Amino acid sequence: MLSVKNLRVVFNTRNGTNVAVDDLSFEINPGEVLGIVGESGSGKSVACYSLLGLIPSPPGKIERGSAEFLGEDLLRMSETELRKIRGLKISMIFQDPMTSLNPYMRIIDQLIESVLEHQKLSKAEARERAIRALEEVGIRDAETRIYDYPHQFSGGMRQRVMIAIALITQPQLLIADEPTTALDVTVQAQILALIKKLQKTHNLAVIFITHDLGVASQMADKIIVMEKGKLVEQGTTEQIFTQPSQPYTKKLLSAVLTTSKPTSSLAEKTEPPFFQVKRLRTYFPKFSGTFIKRLVSTHKAVDDISLTINRGEILGVVGESGSGKSTLGRSIMRLVDAQSGEVLLEGRDLLKLSDSDLKKSRHNFQMIFQDPYASLNPRMTVFDTLAEPLLVHKLATKNNVVEQVNQLMDDVGLERRFIRKYPHEFSGGQRQRIAIARAIALKPKLIIADEPVSALDVTIRAQILKLLLELTQKHQLTMLFISHDMSVVRYLCDRVLVMQNGKLIEEGATESIFAAPGQIYTQQLLAAIPKI
Amino acid sequence: MNQELLNSQHVEQGVSLSQDAFRRLRKNKLAMAGLLLLVCLVLIAILTPWIAPYSYDGQDLSLGATSPSQQHWLGTDALGRDQLTRVMYGSRVSLTVGFIATAVALLIGVLWGATAGFLGGRTDAIMMRLVDVLYAVPFTIFIILLTVIFGSSILLLFLAIGAVEWLTMARLVRGQVLTIKRQEFVEAAVSMGLSPWQIISRHLIPNVLGPIIVYTTLTIPSVILLESFLSFLGLGIQPPQSSWGSLISSGVETMEEYPWLLVFPALTLSLTLFSLNFLGDGLRDALDPRAAKD
Numbered sequence: 004m005l006s007v008k009n010l011r012v013v014f015n016t017r018n019g020t021n022v023a024v025d026d027l028s029f030e031i032n033p034g035e036v037l038g039i040v041g042e043s044g045s046g047k048s049v050a051c052y053s054l055l056g057l058i059p060s061p062p063g064k065i066e067r068g069s070a071e072f073l074g075e076d077l078l079r080m081s082e083t084e085l086r087k088i089r090g091l092k093i094s095m096i097f098q099d100p101m102t103s104l105n106p107y108m109r110i111i112d113q114l115i116e117s118v119l120e121h122q123k124l125s126k127a128e129a130r131e132r133a134i135r136a137l138e139e140v141g142i143r144d145a146e147t148r149i150y151d152y153p154h155q156f157s158g159g160m161r162q163r164v165m166i167a168i169a170l171i172t173q174p175q176l177l178i179a180d181e182p183t184t185a186l187d188v189t190v191q192a193q194i195l196a197l198i199k200k201l202q203k204t205h206n207l208a209v210i211f212i213t214h215d216l217g218v219a220s221q222m223a224d225k226i227i228v229m230e231k232g233k234l235v236e237q238g239t240t241e242q243i244f245t246q247p248s249q250p251y252t253k254k255l256l257s258a259v260l261t262t263s264k265p266t267s268s269l270a271e272k273t274e275p276p277f278f279q280v281k282r283l284r285t286y287f288p289k290f291s292g293t294f295i296k297r298l299v300s301t302h303k304a305v306d307d308i309s310l311t312i313n314r315g316e317i318l319g320v321v322g323e324s325g326s327g328k329s330t331l332g333r334s335i336m337r338l339v340d341a342q343s344g345e346v347l348l349e350g351r352d353l354l355k356l357s358d359s360d361l362k363k364s365r366h367n368f369q370m371i372f373q374d375p376y377a378s379l380n381p382r383m384t385v386f387d388t389l390a391e392p393l394l395v396h397k398l399a400t401k402n403n404v405v406e407q408v409n410q411l412m413d414d415v416g417l418e419r420r421f422i423r424k425y426p427h428e429f430s431g432g433q434r435q436r437i438a439i440a441r442a443i444a445l446k447p448k449l450i451i452a453d454e455p456v457s458a459l460d461v462t463i464r465a466q467i468l469k470l471l472l473e474l475t476q477k478h479q480l481t482m483l484f485i486s487h488d489m490s491v492v493r494y495l496c497d498r499v500l501v502m503q504n505g506k507l508i509e510e511g512a513t514e515s516i517f518a519a520p521g522q523i524y525t526q527q528l529l530a531a532i533p534k535i
Numbered sequence: 536m537n538q539e540l541l542n543s544q545h546v547e548q549g550v551s552l553s554q555d556a557f558r559r560l561r562k563n564k565l566a567m568a569g570l571l572l573l574v575c576l577v578l579i580a581i582l583t584p585w586i587a588p589y590s591y592d593g594q595d596l597s598l599g600a601t602s603p604s605q606q607h608w609l610g611t612d613a614l615g616r617d618q619l620t621r622v623m624y625g626s627r628v629s630l631t632v633g634f635i636a637t638a639v640a641l642l643i644g645v646l647w648g649a650t651a652g653f654l655g656g657r658t659d660a661i662m663m664r665l666v667d668v669l670y671a672v673p674f675t676i677f678i679i680l681l682t683v684i685f686g687s688s689i690l691l692l693f694l695a696i697g698a699v700e701w702l703t704m705a706r707l708v709r710g711q712v713l714t715i716k717r718q719e720f721v722e723a724a725v726s727m728g729l730s731p732w733q734i735i736s737r738h739l740i741p742n743v744l745g746p747i748i749v750y751t752t753l754t755i756p757s758v759i760l761l762e763s764f765l766s767f768l769g770l771g772i773q774p775p776q777s778s779w780g781s782l783i784s785s786g787v788e789t790m791e792e793y794p795w796l797l798v799f800p801a802l803t804l805s806l807t808l809f810s811l812n813f814l815g816d817g818l819r820d821a822l823d824p825r826a827a828k829d
Contacts, residue, residue, distance in 0.1 A: 336726050338722055338725060338726060361728075362729075362730065363728065364728075365726060365728030366727075366728060368726075369726060369727070370722075370726050372719040372722070372723060373719070374719060377718045377719040377720060378719035378720050378722075379720050379723075380720045380724075380737075380741075380742070381720075381742065381823075381824065381825060382742055382822075382823075382824060383737075383738075383741075384555075391724075391727070391729075391737070392727045392728075395727065395728060395729055395733070396728060425824035425825070427824065427825045441723065441727075445727070
């Protein structure tokens with residue numbers, strides 16, 4: 004049905020020509036699911052966007068190639084002709100359901116927009132069609148909900164709406180660009196199942212773009228693996244997973260975490276415990292009115308949480324977004340104020356420290372943030388970033404700070420010569436290494452890691468996790484590791500704590516939780532791990 | 536090997552953003568041209584008492600207004616005063632007012648806005664309400680009041696202009712700081728145990744430099760023109776002293792008969808403005824490591 008041959012897309016930038024897609028060929032038949040797998044920057048999205056004329060041009064340019072779709076070459080079509088294909092015969096689902104819907108338009112208007120554009124239908128017929136489309140993607144009370152605005156839907160529901168919009172014109176080909184990457188794991192599993200079901204009932208051809216081989220294995224009939232714009236390997240899903248021939252494919256496969264923690268740590272129980280949180284509550288009151296503030300409601304982000312971590316232990320905190328796990332970490336760091344409770348590090352209550360005492364003892368507990376693109380000051384070189392905490396806490400003098408920073412670079416596996424560069428000159432994985440170096444610079448007793456790998460590609464993720472594991476053993480670090488991904492937690496953590504709606508619902512050693520989850524919610528989280 | 540040695544020395548000095556920025560600025564030809572022109576203007580302004588061809592109040596009533604000639608390159612005004620000399624003397628007043636008043640506005644505005652934005656909450660509310668109140672004071676009445684109480688002096692001029700120009704700067708900086716302080720690198724700085732002042736000076740202000748610089752380059756010319764309005768009200772400089780603003784406003788009155796009296800001061804002001812804008816753009820790019828081409 005669609006046959007792409009020798010596609011080459013380049014971007015002409017100030018720094019020269021950047022080849023985004025090079026000599027790519029693939030084809031897809033009706034009713035088939037093609038998975039395009041690769042890391043970010045491998046050109047997998049650009050390839051699909053260029054088929055529909057959706058890449059910015061200039062700087063983008065399709066240099067060579069053809070794309071036969073139902074007997075016509077998409078790349079030779081005029082903009083007007085393409086518009087008749089886009090949305091009618093080929094639809095797209097985008098990654099972020101929070102930004103891909105127009106917040107000022109009712110769902111129904113967004114649903115029938117493309118129907119009215121492409122097909123001669125009356126408003127009433129279009130409305131009927133919209134309701135049916137919403138029902139099909141599993142939204143209840145579709146007749147009333149079509150008049151809602153996007154913000155009245157949750158992330159998963161919005162992605163369902165996006166799918167309904169994509170399918171309402173009954174296209175023959177659906178391009179799904181990382182449709183579940185921005186979603187929680189349990190929601191991801193539901194959405195994947197939905198796409199699979201719709202694909203079967205409509206006999207759709209689907210191009211499924213993802214960086215996650217686990218997801219690809221669930222969805223695709225055949226897979227192409229891309230690296231740096233080039234096709235590395237292609238074959239049926241089974242071939243790719245059982246007999247990968249290229250080293251890059253093998254590397255991707257090995258990055259899928261299926262193993263438990265390689266070595267158990269030397270956690271020792273002490274009395275009093277090394278680190279303890281007692282009945283911690285962090286509430287966010289909501290007020291209304293500008294002058295006279297009236298308490299409307301209280302959001303209990305962290306509700307009566309108690310936990311202990313022994314020295315040298317890694318405790319995982321798992322939960323979906325909104326479960327309060329990040330707020331827990333930030334309350335311990337005193338980045339947000341807790342209502343009540345105690346946070347005891349070696350018997351000292353961190354919540355009771357005065358501002359000046361707090362500043363002085365901050366070197367004892369450090370944080371690694373989720374997004375390495377936001378957590379580094381763009382105007383400071385790596386050297387300045389790493390030297391700052393050392394100099395502020397007088398752990399280094401002007402004379403030996405260079406040596407110490409170099410040491411840190413070695414620790415996190417970065418070359419010393421990068422020391423003068425700015426954050427934007429590094430890749431996401433390298434930036435996270437810098438952020439980790441900054442956190443361990445002060446030799447903290449406790450590190451709180453808030454989803455440190457969820458913004459990273461799978462192969463990079465595996466490297467960073469390995470680094471964290473090495474560092475915890477080398478420096479005897481104690482860590483609170485916050486994550487939504489059970490496979491990551493299994494690889495890294497000794498014990499796990501499951502949170503839901505601000506409450507602790509289950510706690511135990513990692514392997515025993517995996518073997519016998521006690522709560523339904525934990526079972527759902529575990530079931531959501533893509534299996535190979 | 537040599538290169539390596541060089542690099543290691545660089546590291547030991549701890550190359551700061553400003554050194555890095557200057558290196559990048561030097562590569563920007565347009566910005567360097569602007570800087571050169573500004574330096575020339577400032578030099579001329581400083582040296583005016585020694586190099587000016589005539590005295591600024593020397594009248595030659597028999598001459599009257601003449602068009603540019605060998606003796607008077609830029610012509611003379613209705614009282615027979617040499618226009619070149621008056622523009623040169625005018626630059627002393629205008630550039631001083633432009634730079635000092637803007638510097639005052641910059642200093643107060645940036646610190647005020649950054650502090651309010653970073654501390655937030657009640658402190659922010661009080662600090663910004665004060666700005667609102669000052670905004671609401673009618674500028675003309677404020678100036679007339681100042682003149683009545685203190686008489687006319689150039690120092691008062693700086694004060695008056697500084698007192699109004701910093702308000703906008705404070706609002707601008709506060710808005711920028713509000714968006715930046717939500718970013719994780721500021722939280723990281725908090726969790727490292729930095730003091731509020733260290734966070735504001737090292738993490739917040741460097742990241743709002745872009746808009747600050749652009750706004751500054753726009754403020755300087757507007758301050759220069761504001762001076763002529765204030766002088767008209769009796770605050771600031773009085774005839775026979777001159778400034779670009781007063782030369783332009785008197786030039787406008789006679790623009791049909793003696794166009795050169797308007798053209799030359801206006802041209803000088805425009806040149807200054809262009810140089811400032813080019814330099815400002817260059818500085819903004821140079822201070823942003825991400826915009827670096829190398």
